[in-house]
Amino acid sequence: MNWLRRNTKKLIIPFIGVIIFLMIYLMNVTYSAYMDVVMKERQENLLLISRAVSQNLQNFFDEQIRKVDILTRTPGFQQGFETYYETGDDTGMKGYIFSYIQSHQQGLASIYVLDREGEPVFHYDQYPFVGLLDGADLDLHQYGSAEKSGIGQMVVFSDGQYGVTLANNVYGGNGYVGTVVCVLDMGEIYRQYIEMLSPENGGYITVKDENGTVIVHPEERMVRFNYKRDLEGFEDYARYDSLRSMLEEQYSVEEGSSVYVEYSNNIMPPVQLMASYSRMNLDGVSWYVSAVMPYHAAMQTETAGMRHLVLLAVMICTLILAGGVIIYHQQKERQKLKLETKYLRDMNRTLEELRRSQEQIRHYQKLTTIGMLAGGIVHEFNNLLTPIIGYSEFLMEQLGKESEYYGDMEEIYKAGIRGKEIVEQILPFSRKEMETGFFAPVCIDAVADEALRAMELLKPSNVQVEKKLGAAGVNVYGSATQIYQVLLNLYSNGCQAMEKNGGVLTVASREIGRDQIPEAYREAADIRYVEITVSDTGCGMKKEMLKQIFDPFFTTKRKGTGLGLPVVKNIMVNHGGFVLADSKEGKGSRFCLYFPATQLPESGTEEGWEEKREEGRISVLLVDDDEQIVKYLKRRLMLRGYQTDAYTDAQKAMETLYRGDKNWNLMIVDDTMPKYKGTALARKAKQRSGLKVILLTGLVGQDAILMKEQGIVDEILLKPVRFKELLETMERMTKKKDGGDNDREGLHEEEQADYYGYGSDGSFSDGLCCGGDGDGRGGDLSQGSGGNDRTGGAGKRI
Structure with missing residues (x-):
């Protein structure tokens, strides 16, 4: 030696x-x-x-x-x-x-x-x-x-x-x-x-x-x-x-x-x-x-x-030579390097903590960017869908069912409603969509069954579906669109796990008591829950992977985004529920969803609804930067007897308010416009003349919710807005109900209940609940089994 x-x-x-x-x-x-x-x-x-x-x-x-x-x-x-x-x-x-x-x-x-x-x-x-x-x-x-x-x-x-x-x-x-x-x-x-x-x-x-x-x-x-x-x-x-x-x-x-x-x-x-x-x-x-x-x-x-x-090779040889020189010098400076090593360890620890902090910042920036992008997409598409749905509905009223073009207009209307539902599925990527004002009683079994029907078209031929739905007649309070998105996401994941070797996708539901939920959740739990289980016989996951599946951007798929299960978890939390996952490698996976059951009945029906108005009694100020929406709403309001002044320039509307040339009873204003936001215009209108204000928006912001709580904004309606819903809101605000025509002229009471196969307001996305059969079983997703399946216009109101 x-x-x-x-x-x-x-x-x-x-x-x-x-x-x-x-x-x-x-x-x-x-x-x-x-x-x-x-x-x-x-x-x-x-x-x-x-x-x-x-x-x-x-x-x-x-x-x-x-x-x-x-x-x-x-x-x-x-x-x-x-x-x-x-x-x-x-x-x-x-x-x-x-x-x-x-x-x-x-x-x-x-x-x-x-x-x-x-x-x-x-x-x-x-x-x-x-x-x-x-x-x-x-x-x-x-x-x-x-x-x-x-x-x-x-x-x-x-x-x-x-x-x-x-x-x-x-x-x-x-x-x-x-x-x-x-x-x-x-x-x-x-x-x-x-x-x-x-x-x-x-x-x-x-x-x-x-x-x-x-x-x-x-x-x-x-x-x-x-x-x-x-x-x-x-x-x-x-x-x-x-x-x-x-x-x-x-x-x-x-x-x-x-x-x-x-x-x-x-x-x-x-x-x-x-x-x-x-x-x-x-x-x-x-x-x-x-x-x-x-x-x-x-x-x-x-x-x-x-x-x-x-x-x-040259670089490696150079590094080896350099390493030899370093080793030679290390023989002389061993003691000094010990101190430097300790210093470098401390520095490395600090840098690692800094790196983790930077990763977290980048992660939240990604989430913020996705939220902003989702908000912009929702706003633009809702502006396009408003005149499509509105004009098609208006033309259906004018044509009547006996017209040969009624069916064509009905298809345009249905396509617009479906487009609205697709836009609403983007909302979970934004932090602004989870307000409870979007929620209504929802029949879980109806949503689960509808999602399964959609999955039938997408699943591989070697995957079989076993359905054990046993929660008919039990409602939960939430958004049907978001619950539909959760279930479709889990169905899709299960089918992909069985795509290679085939298997069985099992969907089961039941009503359970607090003592039947996992013990860790019982202390703060509600009395009754609806449990939905989605299980597959696919490849399964390792325990290490199972711990990360709900982390944003974590994915094992080549073309995956890592956002599906995090969105599922986010939606469940906002519905007051929770999700649990269990998996064994080589045997399959199981996801259990727990929703608090509600005693609330289905939303109110629309039977007998009438808007009554005499010409010239109520004057309305309409402000929206989208010319098509302004043209559509003004025409419908004028036909209903409302004296309507419309502006596509928020600056001109603001100047008119300041001059005080006219006295309006009500202002309908879009939230997102150039120069002025609708909330800013509402604040000025409330200060100058005490106008009643209805705010139209495709995505509800915190400022709008705060101004509603402060009384500056009286009502918030989501785009694309249904004209019937707008009239109901205006009538309630103005407290006047005197003669007029039904907004759905020519439709009988029972026809209104089955309006276009999506409930009485034509909307699947919010407020889907089971129908009222005599035997208490849940209705079909599109109409309700007893003909009284309703989501209610109020389910769309904040």
Whole structure:
């Protein structure tokens, strides 16, 4: 040990040298093995391309031969030949040829009909440029034999246009009577079946026949080039050995891969190429398809990686040398470093605490940003939905059910209501949507059943649903839309957990007492609860993961956001309930939701509702920056007898209030407008004239709630506002009820109860509760089983 301490300085440099040598050696061996694997992979990819092209070409020519064979076997076409030999009339044959051309045009350039001696009876040119093709160039006499059939020779139409012949013999009652020769455009075939499969990074595809002649090549100058012929006499030139070896192997095997060197000319430098090839066999004729790519292009990514690896090795060696120097100095400063280490530990602890604090700040900033974004989306969409729902409802009243357009307007109205529900599902991302003024009695079983029906369309086919709903007739006080969102989220998570292997999704509900809930929650619990259990037989979760599932942005899904279960927890807390999760890895998961049961009955019905107003009695000031909403509300209010002054500019409305030119009884104002918020305008109006104020908003802010408590704002209504609800609120505020027409003219009492299938106010999103059957069972989500399912306009009011 003493000897080692004395000679540490002498041994450290040789030791570092050995380490560096071993690292370089291992990196070289690793890189070589890696490059071999990459090259084999590239060759396999090229081989797949060549196979695909061979198969495409074989399928194409098989199809062409089959189509021509159908033509030549047609009795009428054969009889046309017999007629031609007897009378010289070729009209019968031409009719069949023209029909064939019209129905099989793909890649066909020209077609020749030959007699027994190979003389053309007639021919038809599909392409204009084919007229330049001399029939003598085709050597048509070679087809005047019963043995000459199948793929023939290659021909050139003109510069840049070339093709290949396809012959098919015709037999009649007396044997061989002639031949049909099709000239196929290889340029079109290349574009349709080959070009799209060409390798990237400068790669290309070639096709050669058995004689070595190039049939297909992306460069026109290479078409009809013959490698076998042009390499004759160059046996003594070693530079062509790799190309010659590749060609010999290509013509001797069904498929394979090679790396060879190609010399374009004596000026350009040689190019190393990587090729994979396969043979296409058709009626005794073989073509050879090659997928070619420059070697440097195929390996350039790995070459760049090697450069980075070398740079990394240099950096590591530098770090090792630096580490050696540091170790040497540490021998002299050991005591000093102990103190510094302690100091660094303390600093590291401080920095870690700072980092955690910064992460928490960023986390809350994310939540704030999401809330602001949700608020903006809700506001804009509600402004759009207000005139859509309002005008469609108004037109339905005007048209009446007997109109042929009533059903169309009803569909527009339903779509608007559904759009409102979707917008309301965004609200849990904002901190402003949880006020209890949105809540109403809700039938849990009805919501659970509706969510299951929606999930039926989305769940995998290998997932079964088992429903055990036993809380019919029991209501909870809350938002149906938010409860629907909670259940749909849990259903979706369960189905995704069983997507691979299938399973059973079980949904059960029951009414329980305080002594049946988990003990940890009994002290502050209500007397009765509704328990909903959603369980699956999927993959389950580990205990460590189970502890984090309700943390925002925690997710195990590749495309997950980590916001689904945190929103579930947030909604449950705001409903006065709680959620518990249990899971076993490999066996599945179970989520239990506990909602306090309520004794509140369903919301009041709308039967007998009437708004009564005499013209000129009440004057209204309407302020909203959305011109469509102003136009719609003003028209409806004027038709109901309200004297209405409307403004889309809050500044002008403020100036009018200050001048005191008019005395209004009531002001309806939008909360979010340029220059002035609706709350600011309401404050001024209350100070100047004591106006009654109705605030319209798509998202209720804390300032609006505070001003309502202070009496500055009298009522808050959510956009998109129902005109009936607005009239009810105005009538209650003005305390006047004298004659008028029902807002739903022409609707009978029972028709109003089933209004559009969403309860009497057309809204599923807030105040869904079970119906009032005689047997006490809960009603359907859309209408209620007893026809009296109501959510009530008041459920939307703050």
